[in-house]
Amino acid sequence: MTARSTTAALPVPAAGSADAVHALLAAGSIANISLVSTEHARCVSYDLDTTLLPQAVDSPGIDKKTARLLDALAAILVSRAQHEVIAIGAQVQHSNNLSDQSGKLQLVLAANAALPQTIQAYLEEVWKCMQLLAEHRQQLRLPEAKDQCARMAELIYRHNFPKFLRRVGKREAAALRFHEAMQNHISREDVLQYDSTAAVIAMLTSYSELIDLFSAHQVGGKNEVSVDVVSDPNFLPIMDGLWLAFRLLRSLGEHSFHSWGLRLPDHSTVELWRFFNKVTLIHGSIAELESVARSTRLYRLFQKKLVVEIVDYPRKRVTLPTSKDAWATLIDTTLNSAQPLKPIEPQVIQSTAAALSTRFSDKSVLCGIHCECKILQRFTTTAYKIKPINYIGVSKLSCTGCAAVFNSYNELQNSRDHRFYTRGAHGKWYFPWFLPEVGGVEQIDFTNRVYSKLAGQYAQYLKTVALSDSSALSEGSQEASGTAKDWMRLRAKALQNLDKIKA
Numbered sequence: 001m002t003a004r005s006t007t008a009a010l011p012v013p014a015a016g017s018a019d020a021v022h023a024l025l026a027a028g029s030i031a032n033i034s035l036v037s038t039e040h041a042r043c044v045s046y047d048l049d050t051t052l053l054p055q056a057v058d059s060p061g062i063d064k065k066t067a068r069l070l071d072a073l074a075a076i077l078v079s080r081a082q083h084e085v086i087a088i089g090a091q092v093q094h095s096n097n098l099s100d101q102s103g104k105l106q107l108v109l110a111a112n113a114a115l116p117q118t119i120q121a122y123l124e125e126v127w128k129c130m131q132l133l134a135e136h137r138q139q140l141r142l143p144e145a146k147d148q149c150a151r152m153a154e155l156i157y158r159h160n161f162p163k164f165l166r167r168v169g170k171r172e173a174a175a176l177r178f179h180e181a182m183q184n185h186i187s188r189e190d191v192l193q194y195d196s197t198a199a200v201i202a203m204l205t206s207y208s209e210l211i212d213l214f215s216a217h218q219v220g221g222k223n224e225v226s227v228d229v230v231s232d233p234n235f236l237p238i239m240d241g242l243w244l245a246f247r248l249l250r251s252l253g254e255h256s257f258h259s260w261g262l263r264l265p266d267h268s269t270v271e272l273w274r275f276f277n278k279v280t281l282i283h284g285s286i287a288e289l290e291s292v293a294r295s296t297r298l299y300r301l302f303q304k305k306l307v308v309e310i311v312d313y314p315r316k317r318v319t320l321p322t323s324k325d326a327w328a329t330l331i332d333t334t335l336n337s338a339q340p341l342k343p344i345e346p347q348v349i350q351s352t353a354a355a356l357s358t359r360f361s362d363k364s365v366l367c368g369i370h371c372e373c374k375i376l377q378r379f380t381t382t383a384y385k386i387k388p389i390n391y392i393g394v395s396k397l398s399c400t401g402c403a404a405v406f407n408s409y410n411e412l413q414n415s416r417d418h419r420f421y422t423r424g425a426h427g428k429w430y431f432p433w434f435l436p437e438v439g440g441v442e443q444i445d446f447t448n449r450v451y452s453k454l455a456g457q458y459a460q461y462l463k464t465v466a467l468s469d470s471s472a473l474s475e476g477s478q479e480a481s482g483t484a485k486d487w488m489r490l491r492a493k494a495l496q497n498l499d500k501i502k503a
């Protein structure tokens with residue numbers, strides 16, 4: 001046996017290896033680590049919500065308008081009710097003839113799971129609508145232009161309907177209850193005097209109208225609504241009203257909504273804010289697409305020939321540590337390379353390792369590359385004559401693994417011109433997850449860097465587990481809420497149970 005194969009046969013992946021990266025993400029995924037590292041906060045603005053709203057993307061070297069276009073396109077490509085994440089990248093090829101505006105725009109799509117067969121035709125159709133809007137951008141008030149906008153909105157809502165329906169229904173009872181409480185609590189004078197009160201009431205009223213419209217188009221059970229509701233003449237006006245109220249409320253600042261949480265303490269404005277953010281997401285994206293098509297700077301994009309390409313890479317098997325001891329060794333190695341300020345107590349390591357070996361009793365897991373990393377892999381391993389646009393639109397904020405990939409890749413670039421950006425990260429750890437291959441840098445340097453970022457964050461997390469354990473001990477009481485360790489065990493159990501149901 002050669003020295004090389006001996007190393008490969010060890011049950012614990014070596015620090016800095018791709019398998020160590022995979023194992024760390026598996027470990028983080030059951031701990032629900034939500035430490036958002038400051039490095040993604042630096043280049044992008046985001047809220048902690050995992051779904052995106054079109055809002056300012058702010059980083060040197062990113063063209064904001066293009067970034068918003070790509071994020072909006074990613075959002076409107078989603079159609080499944082759940083678990084669908086889509087990323088989109090772009091590459092522009094100008095024509096050699098300067099007076100000729102033709103040339104080619106290539107849009108590259110990737111998803112976490114298989115994309116529907118019709119996605120390409122759908123995107124081309126949306127693009128055609130945008131082309132017409134761009135062509136008539138100086139005649140906004142003509143009925144044709146309005147018809148064109150409505151046609152595009154209807155097309156998008158039809159595609160997105162399963163997801164939209166799920167979003168609208170998610171907190172229906174809470175939203176209607178809040179509406180009723182607001183109605184009882186405020187007076188006409190309040191509405192007249194305070195912008196935020198007016199915006200909140202308008203938003204809730206539009207939402208109630210939407211629910212009524214859904215009831216009118218109900219087919220079968222309570223949550224079954226015909227997709228034809230989007231062609232109802234009242235649908236788009238209601239959504240316009242809802243989006244406008246949410247947008248104005250947002251411009252006043254989120255706190256103006258949350259101040260209602262103090263006055264009506266039986267209602268969670270935090271959850272409702274996220275809820276309305278998601279309900280209006282598609283409408284905001286449509287508004288963004290309309291605005292780009294009419295932009296004096298970007299409308300020429302729509303004179304180019306559109307080419308849609310879908311990229312995918314096969315899922316691969318990841319071998320996780322095979323025993324509790326192997327997990328403990330992996331954690332030890334992680335801590336050694338991350339060097340937390342205080343040593344972590346052995347009990348914490350042992351109980352974490354035990355939870356991990358229970359959760360991942362299947363040692364081998366099929367893992368796919370997340371969609372934004374698929375596009376990064378494609379863009380950095382293909383020889384393009386003209387570099388793709390350095391921003392990748394995604395329908396959701398990135399997970400911790402993907403954020404570590406983009407940050408590591410960008411740090412290894414000497415020139416800013418070769419970096420790639422996304423909207424940002426939500427700070428959660430996801431597994432199954434597979435490390436992409438990247439071009440333009442040594443894969444080994446890249447893997448090492450991703451590993452050390454994740455190791456640092458994981459060590460940080462273990463430190464908080466250790467702290468919460470010791471404080472629970474010193475108080476000498478069994479708190480009803482449980483320690484972080486209890487929660488981790490519980491989560492491991494619950495996840496295992498879910499996996500069994502799905503299998």
Ligand SMILES: [Zn+2]
Binds near residue numbers: 370398402
């Ligand atoms: Zn990810």
